[in-house]
Amino acid sequence: MTSHAAEPPAGEPPAAEKSATEEPAAQTTNDPSISPEHLALRLDPLTKAELEVEAEAWQEILKAKASEVAAAEIAVRSDPSPEEKDALLKSISALQKEKDALIDRFEIVADAYEVKGGDPDPFKKYAAAVGGIKTDVTDVSSTWFYVTDWLQSKDGGIKVAIDILVFLGVMLGFWILARLISRLVKNFLSRTARMSRLLVNFINKIVGRVILLIGLIVALGVAGVNVGAALAMIGGGAFILAFALQDTLGNFANGLMLLVYRPFDVGDAVEIGGVTGSVHEVSLVNTTILTFDNKKVIVPNKNVWGQVITNITGMPTRRVDMTFGIGYDDDTDLALAILHKVVKEHELILQDPAPSIRIDALADSSVNFICRPWSKTSDYWTVYAEITDRVKKEFDAAGISIPYPQTDVHLHTVDKVIPSST
Structure with a gap:
């Protein structure tokens, strides 16, 4: 006996066709x-x-x-x-x-x-x-x-108020955390003798700002903001932003070079691109210099790294270059003895390297001596001013003149010849 599958009632589609059309x-x-x-x-x-x-x-x-x-x-x-x-x-x-x-x-x-x-x-x-x-x-x-x-x-003003309070609370917590971690990082890095103050300050700022950025993302997420969509939008516009800020990114790259190679540090006296003063701060995009007459000059980092940098106080010792002139009629041996005496008796002058004192030139109006002692960089201007003052007084006491620039003019008279008449 053969069995047959049950057929659907007349007018009704098969089960497979029915499931496909529903x-x-x-x-x-x-x-x-x-x-x-x-x-x-x-x-x-x-x-x-x-x-x-x-x-x-x-x-x-x-x-x-x-x-x-x-x-x-x-x-x-x-x-x-x-x-x-x-x-x-x-x-x-x-x-x-x-x-x-x-x-x-x-x-x-x-x-x-x-x-x-x-x-x-x-x-x-x-x-x-x-x-x-x-x-x-x-x-x-x-x-x-x-x-x-x-x-x-509860889903309106109260919810918004709670979200704002939560946002501010999270940001306050991360701000406190950023300050604490930045202080710990700064104290740790300051103990590293090979690390400059510029690099310490840079790392300290970066750590603090990264923590605040993380805190902002967390706070927005806790407050109900779709952070993923915002980050995706930022990522999509990164190329356009990078193109628009190519000069700023160039300054950023040069700022990193300054921090890595350390041509100067905070407080150093420098001369960069015609600007002379002390380094106050180096950020990611510019270097702030305080001139000696207390003007603040902000120089883009690409103009700092791309220029000749003269670090005036970069070395622990400096040579103090001075020139003294006496008259041609004065005793040159006595002048040399006075210069040696003044330099030897000054307590801030270093004996190693030894000072260099000698006749340098027979100028138009004077016999010039060079006096080049060495001192600590921090004592440079003190030594320069005090040696100059002491030499002037010693020369005056010894009767040695310091001549003014002068020019001798010689006049020759010519007798006029009157031709005889014929």
Whole structure:
């Protein structure tokens, strides 16, 4: 006996054909008040096609709720009695909260659809279009009701206030953490003898700012801001930003070279590109120099690294170059003895390297002596001024003149010859 499969009733398509023609049903719309977390978990295993069905189903639910809100708003603007208006406004407030909750869930579905490769723009545009309150600003009582109701709502003003407080609290915590870690890093790096103060200050600032940047991202995330979208947008515009800021990035690269190779440090007296003064600060883009008459000069780092850098105080000792002139009629041996005596008796002059004192030139108006003692760099100007003062007094006491520049003019007279007449 042969068995035959049961055939479908007449007029009804086979089971396989029936399942292929039926529209798939939404799986997450049974409970519109489902929590966002549970909704996201239920959406996770769905395919792109299934998520499109879910998005359309949630859009229909949102559309129905938006229609209820619109009908209630029309009724408010139809000049009802004060009692009816008050009841309608309360109804709109409740409906609006329900609509906002549906929009939140609708956007979660649209985001999941986008992750699986779908185009969420139509859904997101619809959510943006039906969102918010369409109130008549000329109706003072209605506007005031909406404002006060939003301020008192847990999903409105109270939520925003809590988010702001949380944001400020997280930022304050990270600011304190940044200050603490920066101080610890600075104390640790300051003990490294081979590391310059510029590099210590740079690392200290970078550590603090990185921690604050992390704190900003965390604070925005805790406050409910979509940090991922913001970072993606920043990453997308990085190329354009880099092109627009190519000069700034060049200064940044040169600033790193200054920090690595350390041609000068904070407090050093330098001459860079015609600017002379002490280094006050080096940032990522510029170097700040305080001139000796206390003017602040800010030089771009590309002009610092690309110029000849003279570090006046970069070495621990310096030679003090001085020149003294005496008259041709004065005793040169006595002048040399006075110079040796003055240099030998000065307590700030170093004996190693030995001073160099000798006749240098027979100038137009004087016999010039060079006097070149060595001193600590920090004592340079003290030695220069005190030696000059002492030599002047010793020369005066010994009767040695320091001549002014002079020029001798010799005039020759010529007798005029008068020719004799013939």
